[in-house]
Amino acid sequence: xxxxxxxxxxxxxxxxxxxxxxxxxxxxxxxxxxxxxxxxxxxxxxxxxxxxxxxxxxxxxxxxxxxxxxxxxxxxxxxxxxxxxxxxxxxxxxxxxxxxxxxxxxxxxxxxxxxxxxxxxxxxxxxxxxxxxxxxxxxxxxxxxxxxxxxxxxxxxxxxxxxxxxxxxxxxxxxxxxxxxxxxxxxxxxxxxxxxxxxxxxxxxxxxxxxxxxxxxxxxxxxxxxxxxxxxxxxxxxxxxxxxxxxxxxxxxxxxxxxxxxxxxxxxxxxxxxxxxxxxxxxxxxxxxxxxxxxxxxxxxxxxxxxxxxxxxxxxxxxxxxxxxxxxxxxx
Numbered sequence: 305x306x307x308x309x310x311x312x313x314x315x316x317x318x319x320x321x322x323x324x325x326x327x328x329x330x331x332x333x334x335x336x337x338x339x340x341x342x343x344x345x346x347x348x349x350x351x352x353x354x355x356x357x358x359x360x361x362x363x364x365x366x367x368x369x370x371x372x373x374x375x376x377x378x379x380x381x382x383x384x385x386x387x388x389x390x391x392x393x394x395x396x397x398x399x400x401x402x403x404x405x406x407x408x409x410x411x412x413x414x415x416x417x418x419x420x421x422x423x424x425x426x427x428x429x430x431x432x433x434x435x436x437x438x439x440x441x442x443x444x445x446x447x448x449x450x451x452x453x454x455x456x457x458x459x460x461x462x463x464x465x466x467x468x469x470x471x472x473x474x475x476x477x478x479x480x481x482x483x484x485x486x487x488x489x490x491x492x493x494x495x496x497x498x499x500x501x502x503x504x505x506x507x508x509x510x511x512x513x514x515x516x517x518x519x520x521x522x523x524x525x526x527x528x529x530x531x532x533x534x535x536x537x538x539x540x541x542x543x544x545x546x547x548x549x550x551x552x553x554x555x556x557x558x559x560x561x562x563x564x565x566x567x568x569x570x571x572x573x574x575x576x577x578x579x580x581x582x583x584x585x586x587x588x589x590x591x592x593x594x595x596x597x598x599x600x601x602x603x604x605x606x607x608x609x610x611x612x613x614x615x616x617x618x619x620x621x622x623x624x625x626x627x628x629x630x631x632x633x634x635x636x
Contacts, residue, residue: 305607306345307509309622310337310358312368313502314553314599317617317633327633330367330619334631337361338621341506342629351516351549352390352413355506359386359409359518362504366448368619369502371407374446374522376455378462382446383426384522385536386412391515391544398536401426406439409520412536414438423536451525458526503535505551507544507603515603517542517549517565524556534559539566547572547605548579554591554598554615562590568602579604580612587612 312334322330341358345351363371374382386408387398397416403426405411411433415424424432434440505519519542521535533556534541541552543565550565559565564586571582583602591598592614599613601620609622616635623629 305509305625306511307603307607307609307622307624308338308341308345308354308358308506309508309601309603309609309611310334310341310362310504310506310620311551311553311599311601311611312362312504312619314613314615314618315502315597316615317619319634322633330633331631333362333365333367334619334621335629337365337506338623338629338631341508342623345508345510346625348511350512351508351510351514352388352518354508354510355516355518355549356388356409356413358506358508359388359504359520360407362506363407363409363520366450368504369451369522370504370520371522372446373448373451375451375502375525377523378459378526378528380455381443382522383527383530384408384520385532386518386520387423387536387538387542388412388416388518389516389538389542389544389549390416391517391546391549392513394545396422396538396542396544398423398538398542399425399429400532400536401530402429402433403427404430404440404442405433406441406445409518410438412518412520422538426530451522454525462526503541503553505542505553505601507549507551507601507609509549509603509605509607513605515544515546515549515605517544517551519551519553533557534564539563541565543569545569548582548602550583550600550602552598552600553618554613555596558591558594558596559598562586562596564591564596564600568600572604579608580610583610583612587614 341354344354366373383401389396397412503521599618621631
C-alpha cells in the first residue's frame with residue numbers, strides 16, 4: 305500500500321488567525337503538493353522521488369517558509385536548510401545555509417547522490433548546486449512582502465530588548481520590495497504568532513515498500529550567527545529507515561535535543577510500539593512538557609500514516625492508496 309503525507313509547518317494556527325481567503329490559499333497549495341507526490345506514487349515512482357517532488361512544490365509556493373517563501377535573517381538575507389533520507393538503504397543528504405538554490409531539497413539530494421558526505425553548509429552547498437546546474441535565483445526571487453514585514457516587526461522587538469545595552473541591529477533594510485511587481489498576499493492578521501518558524505516536509509511509502517522522508521525550511525525570522533535548526537540534522541528533524549519515515553516541524557532546538565525523529569524509530573524497534581503510539585509519546589509526552597511546540601508527519605512500512613502535533617494547528621495533508629485525500633490546518 306503506497307501512502308504520502310506532507311506538512312507546511314505547525315504553530316499557533318487557529319481559525320481566528322487566518323482569513324477565509326488565506327485559508328483557501330493554504331488548502332489549495334497543500335492539495336497541489338499532495339497530488340504531485342501521490343500521482344507519482346500511483347504511477348510507480350520511488351518514495352524518494354515522490355517526497356522530493358512534493359517538497360519542491362511547497363518550496364515554490366511563497367506561502368510557506370521554505371524556498372521562495374523563506375524568512376529573512378537578521379542581516380536581511382535568506383539561509384535555507386533541507387534534508388532527505390532513503391529508508392531501505394539509509395542514504396541521506398542535507399544542506400544548510402544555502403542562499404541561491406531555488407529548491408534546497410534538490411541540493412540535499414545532490415549531496416546524497418554525488419558526494420561521499422551527508423551534510424554540506426554554505427557556501428559549499430551552493431557551489432555544489434552550481435556545479436551540477438541546479439536552478440539558482442537572485443535575492444529578489446526570495447523576497448516576499450509578508451516575510452519582510454515579519455522581519456521589520458522582529459527587528460523592532462529586538463531593538464526594544466537590546467536598548468538596555470545601547471546595542472542596535474546592524475542592518476538597514478529597504479522600505480519597499482526590490483521587485484517591479486511585488487507578490488501580492490492575502491492580508492494576514494497582526495500580530496503573526498508564527499513569525500519565527502516554519503517548515504515543509506513529506507514522507508512516503510512506495511509500491512515497492514520503500515520509505516523516504518524530506519524536509520525543507522527557511523529557518524527562523526531574524527536569526528543570527530548562522531543558526532541551524534533540526535531540519536538538516538538527520539535523526540532530529542528528518543529520518544527514514546525500514547520501519548518509518550519522519551519529517552518534523554516546530555521549535556527546532558527542542559527537536560534537536562530530543563533527537564525526535566530517530567526517537568520514534570527507536571521506540572518502534574526497541575519497545576515494539578506502533579508508529580502512532582511512538583509518535584504520540586515523542587510529540588505529547590517528551591516534547592510538549594519542555595516547551596517543544598510543533599508536530600510531525602510519519603508513515604510506516606505498512607503504509608500507516610500519523611500526523612500528531614501539540615500546537616494549535618499544523619498545515620498538513622495525506623493520502624493512502626485507494627483512500628480520499630485529507631487536507632487540514634486546525635486542531636480538529
